[in-house]
Amino acid sequence: MPQEPRPEGQRLYMVIPCYNEEEVLPETAKRLRQKYDTLIAAGRIAKNSRILLVNDGSKDRTWEIIERLHGSDPVFSGIKLSRNRGHQNALLAGLLTAKEHADLTISMDADLQDDIGVIDKFLDEYYQNGCDVVYGVRSSRKKDTFFKRATAEGFYKFMRLMGVDIVFNHADCRLMSHRAVEGLGEFREVNLFLRGVVPLVGYKSAVATYERSERFAGESKYPLKKMLSFAFDGITSFSIKPIRLITTLGVLIFLFSFLILLYALIRWATGNTVEGWTFLIFSIWMLGGIQLLSLGVIGEYVGKIYAEAKARPKYIIETFLNED
Ligand code: UDP
Ligand code: MG
Numbered sequence: 414m415p416q417e418p419r420p421e422g423q424r425l426y427m428v429i430p431c432y433n434e435e436e437v438l439p440e441t442a443k444r445l446r447q448k449y450d451t452l453i454a455a456g457r458i459a460k461n462s463r464i465l466l467v468n469d470g471s472k473d474r475t476w477e478i479i480e481r482l483h484g485s486d487p488v489f490s491g492i493k494l495s496r497n498r499g500h501q502n503a504l505l506a507g508l509l510t511a512k513e514h515a516d517l518t519i520s521m522d523a524d525l526q527d528d529i530g531v532i533d534k535f536l537d538e539y540y541q542n543g544c545d546v547v548y549g550v551r552s553s554r555k556k557d558t559f560f561k562r563a564t565a566e567g568f569y570k571f572m573r574l575m576g577v578d579i580v581f582n583h584a585d586c587r588l589m590s591h592r593a594v595e596g597l598g599e600f601r602e603v604n605l606f607l608r609g610v611v612p613l614v615g616y617k618s619a620v621a622t623y624e625r626s627e628r629f630a631g632e633s634k635y636p637l638k639k640m641l642s643f644a645f646d647g648i649t650s651f652s653i654k655p656i657r658l659i660t661t662l663g664v665l666i667f668l669f670s671f672l673i674l675l676y677a678l679i680r681w682a683t684g685n686t687v688e689g690w691t692f693l694i695f696s697i698w699m700l701g702g703i704q705l706l707s708l709g710v711i712g713e714y715v716g717k718i719y720a721e722a723k724a725r726p727k728y729i730i731e732t733f734l735n736e737d
Contacts, residue, residue: 417543418540418541418542418543419539419540419543420540421456421457421540422456422457422458422459423458423459423516423517424458424459424461424462424514424515424516424517425452425458425459425462425463425515425516425517425518425519426462426463426464426465426490426507426511426514426515426517426518426519427445427449427462427463427464427465427518427519427520427521428465428467428504428507428508428511428518428519428520428521429441429445429464429465429466429467429507429520429521429522429523430467430469430500430503430504430507430520430522430523431466431467431468431469431471431475431479431503431523432468432469432470432471432475432497432500432503432523432634433471433472433473433475433631433634434471434473434475434523434524434631435471435473435474435475435478435631436630436631437523437524437525437628437629437630437631438466438475438478438479438523439478440525440629440630441523441524441525441629442464442466442478442482442489444525444529445464445529446464446486446488446489448529448532449462449464449488452532452536457536457540458536459516462488462515463488463489463490463511463514463515464488464489464490465490465491465492465507465510465511466479466482466489466490466491466492466523467491467492467494467503467504467506467507468491468492468493468494469494469497469498469499469500469502469503470494470495470496470497470498471497476491476493479491479493492506492507492510494506500585500634500635501585501605501606501607502605504520504585504607505597505605505607507520508520508589508594508597509594509597509598511594512591512594512595512598515591516590516591517539517588517589517590517591518588518589518591518594519532519535519587519588519589520585520586520587520589521549521586522584522585522586524628524629524630524631525626525628525629526625526626526627526628526629527549527584527586527623527625528623528624528625528626530623531549531586531621531622531623534547534621534623535547535549535587535588535621536588538588538619538621539588539590542617542619543617544588544590544616544617544618544619545589545590545592545593545616545617545618546587546588546589546590546593546611546612546614546616546617546618546619547587547588547618547619547620547621548580548583548587548611548618548619548620548621549583549584549586549587549621549622549623550580550581550582550583550620550621550622550623551582551583551584551622551623551624551625552582552622552623552624552625553624553625554566554582554625555624556624556625556626556627557625557627561633564637564640565582565640566582568640568644569581569582571644571648572609572644572647572648575648575651575652575654575655576651576652576654577609577647577648577651577652578609578612579608579609579612579647580608580612580620583608583620584608585607585608586623587611589611590616592616593611593614593616596614596615596616596726596729597610597611597614599725599726599729600613600614600723600725600726601723601724602650602723602724602725604646604649604650605650606646606647606650606651608647609647609650609651613725614729615729615731616731650723653712653713653716653719653720656709656712656713656715656716657709657713659705659708659709659712660705660706660709660710660712660713661709662705662709663702663703663704663705663706663707663708663709664702664706665702666698666701666702666705667699667702667703667705667706668702669698669702670695670698670699670701670702673694673695673698674695674699677690677691677694677695678691
């Protein structure tokens with residue numbers, strides 16, 4: 414079914430998670446405000462649109478800056494979380510709060526690494542092509558350090574390998590319509606990995622590319638340790654492939670144990686062996702295989718329990734054609 418273009422001038426909430434961003438926040442606010450003005454002038458967004466800054470338990474003056482911005486300019490809204498809960502949760506808090514007021518949301522990092530110019534492309538896809546989700550994708554990572562680039566690319570590739578369906582080089586810079594955020598709200602799992610969940614929400618989506626720049630100021634809040642735990646969380650929240658690997662390995666080793674048996678019997682028949690070795694070597698391989706296989710089977714059940722515990726929505730209805 415072709416998607417209808419939407420009328421322009423809808424109410425937008427830009428959601429920006431901020432953790433210890435005092436060095437960049439004033440500049441980010443200034444640039445977002447400029448973008449906001451051009452969008453208003455062009456009639457692309459409603460006058461009561463907002464820039465929503467989410468303070469994720471910062472230890473520096475981030476919240477004071479947000480309060481000041483809000484005090485002097487009602488376009489800025491602020492949320493203060495009671496403590497640091499991490500990027501994903503801060504973003505979710507912002508999106509679910511924005512949902513109560515907005516027709517559409519755009520999320521971006523606070524450090525100006527995502528190109529603000531991509532907002533135009535986002536809005537084009539939303540208004541003209543009727544997309545509900547538009548993923549911002551980094552066309553290149555030239556500005557990142559070699560280390561960041563290598564680890565980030567490794568991250569996306571590994572996630573794919575583990576069967577997690579994510580958009581390559583897409584971080585959390587994206588547009589979501591009101592109903593897409595509503596759908597997202599149905600995912601009540603505690604370990605929320607947005608990049609994996611958003612594609613599950615469905616609806617028509619598109620990709621908009623932009624050049625990723627350097628962090629404007631301050632340091633990355635994702636050191637290697639946090640990146641690794643983020644990747645690990647992402648995989649274990651989305652895939653039971655690691656469990657399947659155990660099962661497969663178990664089956665292979667179990668089958669291999671019969672080759673070992675054959676080999677051991679030949680050695681035994683030719684009198685080429687020590688007393689007891691034949692029995693021992695076969696037992697080791699066969700039992701190892703059976704144990705791994707059993708672990709894998711138990712793992713499958715644990716995986717099922719995990720899926721049940723997450724209680725994800727089984728479906729989201731997009732349209733209901735019905736005449737009473
Ligand atoms: N962030 C957050 N809570 C955290 C860590 C980071 O809200 O605990 C925010 C941070 O302020 C920024 C975004 O998440 O707006 C991305 O973080 P960062 O730029 O440090 O990550 P990188 O781009 O280096 O991967
Ligand atoms: Mg960054």
